Amino acid sequence: MNPKFYVLHDIPGRLRLQIPSLRDKTDYKEIEHMFSSLKGILFVRVEPTIQTMLIKYDFSHLSRNTIFRYISIFFQQIRLDPLDDIMIQIDPTTRKDWLRTLFSGCLLLLAGIRKSSFYKPDALVYGAVVATGYTVLSHGSTDKIKHPDIITGIITLLSLGPSNMLYVAMITWIVNVLELFHEKQKFQTQRLHTII
Template sequence: MDATFTIIHDIPGRLRLIIPALYDKKDYEQINQMFSSIKGIEQVRIEPIIQSMVISYNQEMINKKNILRFISLFFKQTRFDPLDNIMVNFKPNQRKDFLRSLVTGILLLVAYLNKSSGSVPGMLDYAVVISTAYTVLSHGENHKLRHPDVITGIVSMLSLGVGNILHVAMVTWAVNALELLNDANKSKVLL
């Protein structure tokens, strides 16, 4: 069974856990009520911003091992996102950006494999460029034109030209992928 939590503090009668699945959950009151209803658990406090759950419990009525088993089973069974095991610490919007970039990368690979040397760009090439542009422009919040991947796309297009449209898309996509990994790394540090 994969780890669904990390124990941060463990003192007799009190546990603090980091549970990445809490970031996606919106029914905190129901989760709180469910765990509070377990015999021996006295208080549950959920802090979704930092993905934390604090559980105060009576050691004579329930042991830590059983509480951790309940936590593990509950959050394992309520995880529906297939990317959870890979990107458990990524924020939901970052997952969407990553998935979009992954699809674009696959399209780029297919276009390169189908490309014959010296031929005029075809329909697949233009689809890849559109997919790359959408991927690049759909992530981030402010100042989209100042993103490194957007600037790279513009400079690449001007320097490589339209005849090398797949090369432009590849360079732009690569910078986008690096930017997404950097954003994900920053968000993990903030957690």
């Protein structure tokens, strides 16, 4: 499920959240009044054009996780993702990319552990390679061929050959992880410039 909000700015006592479903609401003053009336919340301002909500709160009486629960309930979201506390700072698209990468990385690890000296690919190896391929192809811009992980996969496949497809997938996966770290850093830099 796509998250209904993510954190743009978070310091104790002040939160700025981007909430895409605000574009479907028209009663902004009522939303501000409702959240302002909650115990511990001092000030709320909704910016409908950029779909954000600024919340100032007394952090000695109210935690940010409680505010997240209020937001989730109001905008009808149930957050079941165990990585939400870690990944709340990441935009929803990048979060999906990371979860797919973690899944394909686990499959690659299992396939690598099971590999014996007399190696013959089995369903786990094929599944890990397919999952890695899907992970690599499913993120980024429409011009996929220019992505570093795609280029690395092609070059590695040509140099190692199809019999070493597990190694090709592992190298491609590592470059994909590095690319995701780069995108995360770029997103945080852009967010910092937006806030300032």
